[in-house]
Amino acid sequence: MQSHDLSLPAWGPYTKRYSGISHVPAANDGVRFDLSVFPGMYRRRVDVPNVRFESGFHPWAAAPDLSCYTFRHELLWKDQLYADISFAPLGEDARLIRAELHNNTDAPQNLVLHYMASAWDPVPSYRGFSLPGCEVSLPENAAFVWAKDYDTLDFSIHRPNECLTWDGLRRGEEAVPGFGQGYGIGMGFGCSEGKGPFGQVMPSGKGDTVTFTLSLTAPLHTPCLCVRYWNPADESSEYDVNGQDTLRLPPCQKPSIAILPLNASIPAGKFTLTLTAAGVGGAKLDCLALCEQADAGNFTVTLRGDGSRPQAEPAADENYLTLQYPHIQECYGILWDDITTHIRTIENDELDIFLRDTVHDHVNATLRGNGKGHYVNLFMGPIPLEAGQTKVIYGAVCAAPDASAAALRCHELLTQRSDWEHVWQQASASLAAPPALPAAESLALGQQLMNAVLCTNVVYPVYTRGQYIRHYTPGRWWDCVYTWDSGFIGMGLAQTSLRNAFDCLNTYLMPPDSVDAAFLHHGSMVPTQFYLYAELLNRTGSRKLAAYCYPRLKLYYRFFTGQEGGSTTANLHSGLLRPWDYFYNSGGWDDYPPQQEVQRRRLQANCAPVVTTAHAIRCAKILAYTARLLSETADADAFDADALRLGRSLQTAWDEESGYFGYLLHDPSGDAADILRTEQGLNYDMGLDGASPLFAGACTEPQKELLWQKLQSPEHLWCACGLSTVDQSAPYYRRDGYWNGAVWMPYQWMFFKSALDAGLADFAYRIADTALTLWQNECAESYCCFEHFMIESRRGAGWHQFSGLSSPIVQWFSAYYRPGTLTTGFDAFVRHTDWAPDNSTLHATLDFTAAGRSTVLVVLQPGSKAVTASVPCSVTTRHDGLLELTFALDAPCTVTISIHP
The missing domain is CATH 1.50.10.10 (Glycosyltransferase)
Incomplete structure (x- = not known):
C-alpha cells in the first residue's frame, strides 16, 4: 500500500493544541504525545501558546528535516521580554529543550517556564468526538472483519464523487462515534433517502451492495452473522445476505450488535459475504463476525477508556519524571534544569482560560477544572532576570519501551548535561538560511519566518487511505x-x-x-x-x-x-x-x-x-x-x-x-x-x-x-x-x-x-x-x-x-x-542542468514547447558573466548575480545555455 506519510522524525511540532514538541508513537494509531513548552511572568501572567489563534508565539526558525526548530514567545511586545524555545536531537529517542530568556527592559523581571505534558486520542477532521480505540473479543474459530475493510462496495444510484471520495476515505467510509476503529460504512450506504454527514443529501440506498471475505480456520456447523452497527433512524435497516437470509438492524441510540442465524453450515477457508441493502433505515456498519450461534454472546467490542491520564513516577530529587499513558506503549521521560520546579496536575480540557484563571493558585498540586482533560505541569520558577540579562535553561524529553527503560534513559541523559550546549551549537547550524545574493539582505527576515512556518506547519494525526499520517x-x-x-x-x-x-x-x-x-x-x-x-x-x-x-x-x-x-x-x-x-x-x-x-x-x-x-x-x-x-x-x-x-x-x-x-x-x-x-x-x-x-x-x-x-x-x-x-x-x-x-x-x-x-x-x-x-x-x-x-x-x-x-x-x-536557481515560465521545461559547486557556472538544456518571446531567470554567484546559447537571446542583469535571458522563438525547440565568469 502506498504510504501518504511524510519522511519526518517521530519528534516534531505536530500538535493541534499548544506549541511545543510532539511524539508519534511507534504504533502509529493516531494517538499523540505533546509536550508544550512556554514562558510566563511569575505569579502574574501566562500566555498559553494555542496553535489555533494568535497567542503570542511565532515560528522563528526551522531546519527542513525538523531536527531542530525554534518558536519565539513574546511576553512584552516587541522583543522587550521574550523567550526563544528550541528543540534539537539527543539521538532518535530524545530531544533537547532549550529556553533562551531575554529581558531587554530597563527593570528586573521574574519569569516562569512551563512544561505541559498531555496525550491525545485521534479526532476526525471537523468532528467533535475522539476515537479511543477498542478491544475485540472473539469466540473460538470465529472470523472477523472491520466493515471499512470490505472487498467491494457499490452504490446502485451513481454518485459523482464515488471515484473521488472526500479526504481519501474509501467509498462509503465515514467517521462514526463509538465505532471500534472510529470509521465504518456510512455515507448513506443502504439507507433511506436523506441527509448524510455535514448535511449532505444522500440518494436512496436500495440495491447498494458490499462484499467481504472472511477466513475461517474451522467449519461452522450452526453459524450466525454478528454485526456491530449504529442505526439512529426510526426504522430498521435491512439487507439481503448472500441471497439466502435477511439481516435486520433495529434502531439504537448507541452502537449495538445484531445476530442473524444462518441457514447453512460454512466450511473452513475463505467465505464471501455479500450484503444487498433494501434502502430503509439509517444504519452504519462497524464490524462483522461469523461464529457458532451458541458462542455469539462471546463476541464483544469494548471501547478503551480515557487515554489522557498517565501513571506518573516523579524523581524530583533527580530532576526527572516518567509518564506512562494507557494508550501508548512507550513511556516518556521529562528532564529539567536545576531550578525550583513544582510538579502539578491540571484536570481540565483547555488551558487558555483555565491556566490564566488559576495563575494565583500557589497552593494546590492539582488544579481541578471540568475533568475533561489532563495535563502534567512542570512549573519552573521564579527565574529572575536582571535588566538586559539573558539566561539559557535546558531540559529534555525522551521515549523508551517501558517505565524502567525511561528512567534509565533519563539517568543517561542527565550524565550528558554538560554537553547540551555543545549539542545545541552543532544542531542549530541547520537553522541557517541557504546563501543568497547581497541584494536580498533587506528581505532576510521575511524569508526566515516564511520558511519556518512552511517547515513547522505539520500536524498529526490526519486520517486518509486507512492510515494516520503527518501532514503539511x-x-x-x-x-x-x-x-x-x-x-x-x-x-x-x-x-x-x-x-x-x-x-x-x-x-x-x-x-x-x-x-x-x-x-x-x-x-x-x-x-x-x-x-x-x-x-x-x-x-x-x-x-x-x-x-x-x-x-x-x-x-x-x-x-x-x-x-x-x-x-x-x-x-x-x-x-x-x-x-x-x-x-x-x-x-x-x-x-x-x-x-x-x-x-x-x-x-x-x-x-x-x-x-x-x-x-x-x-x-x-x-x-x-x-x-x-x-x-x-x-x-x-x-x-x-x-x-x-x-x-x-x-x-x-x-x-x-x-x-x-x-x-x-x-x-x-x-x-x-x-x-x-x-x-x-x-x-x-x-x-x-x-x-x-x-x-x-x-x-x-x-x-x-x-x-x-x-x-x-x-x-x-x-x-x-x-x-x-x-x-x-x-x-x-x-x-x-x-x-x-x-x-x-x-x-x-x-x-x-x-x-x-x-x-x-x-x-x-x-x-x-x-x-x-x-x-x-x-x-x-x-x-x-x-x-x-x-x-x-x-x-x-x-x-x-x-x-x-x-x-x-x-x-x-x-x-x-538564491544562487543555483533557474526559473522558467510554464512553456519551458528544464531537461538538464550542470551547476558548478559554487554556483558560478551553469550549463543547461531547456525545452521550449511554444513559439514566441520567453524569459528565463538564472541566479548565480555575483560577478560578470558570459552567456552563450544555441538560440540568440538578450541578456539583462537586473542586479549582480541575476541574469534575465529573453528568447524570441519561431517555433518550439530545445535550447542549450552556457553561463560562466
Missing part, C-alpha cells in the same frame, strides 16, 4: 488535507528540501489502479499538484520521478477533465469544465463575485467558470511533455489534442465588451448561451478568473494584449500591493472582502510565470518585487505570515501562520536571489 497543513486551524493549498506548500518546500516537496506531492497522488479516489481531494478542485510536479521535474530532471508520477497524474487529470471515474466536470456541450459537484469553489477564491452569484441563483448545473478549464489546459501540457519524455507518444498527442479542444471551448466565453472571459451559462440541453452578467448587463467575471486563459496559453493575440493591459493597469487589476483578485473598476469590487478587495499570492504566481512565457521580464519582476517587499514589511512589523493583504492598508490579514497560498514568497525569492 496551510495552517493549524485547518486540521485536514487541503488539495489546492498543498501544491503551493510543496513548491515552497522545494526551495529548501526536494524530499519534503516530493512527500507533499505523493500524499495527494493515488496508485493508478485506485477505484475510489482519483486523487486526494479536499476543498477547491484546483490541480496544483501538477505545478508542483513540474517544479520538481525542472529541478531534478529525474526520469524516475516522471515515471512514478505520470500514471498517477494521468488518473488525476482524467477525472479532473471528466474523462474517467464517473466525473461530471465535462457534462456541458460547450466543453468548459464545471467543478460544482465536488466543491462550491472554482478557483479557491471564496467570495469571488460570479462564484457567489452562481450559488445565490443555484446555477451550478448549467454555469461553467473559466479558471477550471484554464488549469486543465496547463495540466494537459505538463502531461504531454512528460509523456514524450517517457516515449508515450500516443498519450502525448492526446493531451495536446485536449489542450487545443479546451482552448477552443474557452473562446466561447470571451466577452469583447469588458475585455475579459466570463462564466458561461448554458441552456437546459447543455449548449452554450451567454456569459453570466450583472443586472446591468456587465460581465460578472472582471477579475483573475476572467484573465486566467492567459496562464493557460489559450488566448488570441488581441486577447493577450488587452488582458496584459488590464493586469498592469492601476485602474483595473494592479494596485500598490500587487494584483487585485477583482478588477477595481467593477461595480461589484469590495474593499472589505476575503478575496474581493484583497491581494493573494497564488494567482500572482500564475501570472508571474505567464509573464515569463510572454517575455515580459519587467512585469514579472514587478509582481515578485512588490510581493517580497510587502511581505518583508509585514513580517518586520508583526512577525506574522498572513494569508492575504488588504488593498487599502497594504497590511496582512487572515490566518497569521499561513504556509499554504503564501508560499510563492519563497519561490520568488529563489527565482531572483
Whole structure:
C-alpha cells in the first residue's frame, strides 16, 4: 500500500493544541504525545501558546528535516521580554529543550517556564468526538472483519464523487462515534433517502451492495452473522445476505450488535459475504463476525477508556519524571534544569482560560477544572532576570519501551548535561538560511519566518487511505488535507528540501489502479499538484520521478477533465469544465463575485467558470511533455489534442465588451448561451478568473494584449500591493472582502510565470518585487505570515501562520536571489542542468514547447558573466548575480545555455 506519510522524525511540532514538541508513537494509531513548552511572568501572567489563534508565539526558525526548530514567545511586545524555545536531537529517542530568556527592559523581571505534558486520542477532521480505540473479543474459530475493510462496495444510484471520495476515505467510509476503529460504512450506504454527514443529501440506498471475505480456520456447523452497527433512524435497516437470509438492524441510540442465524453450515477457508441493502433505515456498519450461534454472546467490542491520564513516577530529587499513558506503549521521560520546579496536575480540557484563571493558585498540586482533560505541569520558577540579562535553561524529553527503560534513559541523559550546549551549537547550524545574493539582505527576515512556518506547519494525526499520517497543513486551524493549498506548500518546500516537496506531492497522488479516489481531494478542485510536479521535474530532471508520477497524474487529470471515474466536470456541450459537484469553489477564491452569484441563483448545473478549464489546459501540457519524455507518444498527442479542444471551448466565453472571459451559462440541453452578467448587463467575471486563459496559453493575440493591459493597469487589476483578485473598476469590487478587495499570492504566481512565457521580464519582476517587499514589511512589523493583504492598508490579514497560498514568497525569492536557481515560465521545461559547486557556472538544456518571446531567470554567484546559447537571446542583469535571458522563438525547440565568469 502506498504510504501518504511524510519522511519526518517521530519528534516534531505536530500538535493541534499548544506549541511545543510532539511524539508519534511507534504504533502509529493516531494517538499523540505533546509536550508544550512556554514562558510566563511569575505569579502574574501566562500566555498559553494555542496553535489555533494568535497567542503570542511565532515560528522563528526551522531546519527542513525538523531536527531542530525554534518558536519565539513574546511576553512584552516587541522583543522587550521574550523567550526563544528550541528543540534539537539527543539521538532518535530524545530531544533537547532549550529556553533562551531575554529581558531587554530597563527593570528586573521574574519569569516562569512551563512544561505541559498531555496525550491525545485521534479526532476526525471537523468532528467533535475522539476515537479511543477498542478491544475485540472473539469466540473460538470465529472470523472477523472491520466493515471499512470490505472487498467491494457499490452504490446502485451513481454518485459523482464515488471515484473521488472526500479526504481519501474509501467509498462509503465515514467517521462514526463509538465505532471500534472510529470509521465504518456510512455515507448513506443502504439507507433511506436523506441527509448524510455535514448535511449532505444522500440518494436512496436500495440495491447498494458490499462484499467481504472472511477466513475461517474451522467449519461452522450452526453459524450466525454478528454485526456491530449504529442505526439512529426510526426504522430498521435491512439487507439481503448472500441471497439466502435477511439481516435486520433495529434502531439504537448507541452502537449495538445484531445476530442473524444462518441457514447453512460454512466450511473452513475463505467465505464471501455479500450484503444487498433494501434502502430503509439509517444504519452504519462497524464490524462483522461469523461464529457458532451458541458462542455469539462471546463476541464483544469494548471501547478503551480515557487515554489522557498517565501513571506518573516523579524523581524530583533527580530532576526527572516518567509518564506512562494507557494508550501508548512507550513511556516518556521529562528532564529539567536545576531550578525550583513544582510538579502539578491540571484536570481540565483547555488551558487558555483555565491556566490564566488559576495563575494565583500557589497552593494546590492539582488544579481541578471540568475533568475533561489532563495535563502534567512542570512549573519552573521564579527565574529572575536582571535588566538586559539573558539566561539559557535546558531540559529534555525522551521515549523508551517501558517505565524502567525511561528512567534509565533519563539517568543517561542527565550524565550528558554538560554537553547540551555543545549539542545545541552543532544542531542549530541547520537553522541557517541557504546563501543568497547581497541584494536580498533587506528581505532576510521575511524569508526566515516564511520558511519556518512552511517547515513547522505539520500536524498529526490526519486520517486518509486507512492510515494516520503527518501532514503539511496551510495552517493549524485547518486540521485536514487541503488539495489546492498543498501544491503551493510543496513548491515552497522545494526551495529548501526536494524530499519534503516530493512527500507533499505523493500524499495527494493515488496508485493508478485506485477505484475510489482519483486523487486526494479536499476543498477547491484546483490541480496544483501538477505545478508542483513540474517544479520538481525542472529541478531534478529525474526520469524516475516522471515515471512514478505520470500514471498517477494521468488518473488525476482524467477525472479532473471528466474523462474517467464517473466525473461530471465535462457534462456541458460547450466543453468548459464545471467543478460544482465536488466543491462550491472554482478557483479557491471564496467570495469571488460570479462564484457567489452562481450559488445565490443555484446555477451550478448549467454555469461553467473559466479558471477550471484554464488549469486543465496547463495540466494537459505538463502531461504531454512528460509523456514524450517517457516515449508515450500516443498519450502525448492526446493531451495536446485536449489542450487545443479546451482552448477552443474557452473562446466561447470571451466577452469583447469588458475585455475579459466570463462564466458561461448554458441552456437546459447543455449548449452554450451567454456569459453570466450583472443586472446591468456587465460581465460578472472582471477579475483573475476572467484573465486566467492567459496562464493557460489559450488566448488570441488581441486577447493577450488587452488582458496584459488590464493586469498592469492601476485602474483595473494592479494596485500598490500587487494584483487585485477583482478588477477595481467593477461595480461589484469590495474593499472589505476575503478575496474581493484583497491581494493573494497564488494567482500572482500564475501570472508571474505567464509573464515569463510572454517575455515580459519587467512585469514579472514587478509582481515578485512588490510581493517580497510587502511581505518583508509585514513580517518586520508583526512577525506574522498572513494569508492575504488588504488593498487599502497594504497590511496582512487572515490566518497569521499561513504556509499554504503564501508560499510563492519563497519561490520568488529563489527565482531572483538564491544562487543555483533557474526559473522558467510554464512553456519551458528544464531537461538538464550542470551547476558548478559554487554556483558560478551553469550549463543547461531547456525545452521550449511554444513559439514566441520567453524569459528565463538564472541566479548565480555575483560577478560578470558570459552567456552563450544555441538560440540568440538578450541578456539583462537586473542586479549582480541575476541574469534575465529573453528568447524570441519561431517555433518550439530545445535550447542549450552556457553561463560562466
